[in-house]
Amino acid sequence: MFISVFLIPVIAYTQEKGALGVEFSANRNQYSMDEFNESVDNVNSNSSLILTSNEFSEITSGMGYGLSINLQLSDYFNVGVYGDYFLGKSENEFMYISGGEFGTPIDTSYWTRHFEVNSLILGLKSSFFISKSAFWKKYDWLSNVESTIDVGVGYSFSSSIFYNIIKDKVMGTGKEINKVTGIHLKSQFKIGYIISKNTHFSSIGLKIGYQYLQTSQLKGGEFSYFFSEENAPRLNFSGLTAGIYLTFGK
Secondary structure, eight states: OOOOHHHHIHHHHTOOOOEEEEEEEEEEEEEOOOOHHHHHHHHHHHHEEESSSSOOOOOOOEEEEEEEEEEOOSSSSEEEEEEEEEEEEEEEEEEEEOSTTOOOEEEEEEEEEOOOOEEEEEEEEEEEEESHHHHHTOGGTTTTEEEEEEEEEEEEEEOOOOOEEGGGEEEEEEEEEEEEEEEEEEEEEEEEEEEESSSOEEEEEEEEEEEEEEEOOOOOOGGGGSOOOOTEEEOOOOEEEEEEEEEOOO
C-alpha cells in the first residue's frame, strides 16, 4: 500500500522539478459507530440511572480537520504527508433516585453522561490531477477549475473519553480516557477554483470521499470504569466525508 500510494509516483516523475504546497481542510464525517453505540446503550440501560429523554443520543457523525504538505512531482502527480483529526460527541441526561430505605429521605440528582471519540492520524498521500489531462484542457471555461483524486494511508491514535457531570451537585465523577490505534485509508475527489497562479494562494474548493478506520478494541474490565471486558467495543470512523479545502502553493 505504501508503495502504490507514495513510491511509484516518485520513481516515475522525479525527473521533473517539484514545488511545495500546503492544504488546509474542514470536513463533516459520517461514522459507523454501531458497535460502540450499542455497547454504551447496553451499559446505560443496565445502570440505576433513569434516562430523562426519549432515546439515547448516539455518535453517528462529527467534524474533521486536515493539514497536508505536498510535493509537486509533475503536472499530473504530487505526493505528500497528511495529518487529520476527527471527533464526535454524545450527551445523555439521567436522574438518579437514592434513599427511601429505613426512613431515609429520598434524594434525586440529575446527571449528564458525556462520551467523546477522537482520532489523530498521520500518513502519506498521493494526488492525481484530472484537470491536467488533455481532455480537460480542450475547454477554455475549465482553465481556472482544478479536479483531483487523492488517496492516502495512515496510522491513527484514537481515544474514547467518558465522564459524568452531576448538575445539582456541581461535581463530576472523574474522566476516563481509553486509547486505541488503527490503520486509516482514504480516497476523495476534489474540485476547486484556482484563485491565483502564483505560489502564495492557489485554490479553494469542495471535496467528497470515503475513509476507512476501525481501531483495535477498547480496554475493558479492570482497565475501564465504564466498559466490561466482554462489552468493550472498537471505534469505527469509517464513512463518507465532505467538506472544503484551501491550498497555498502548488
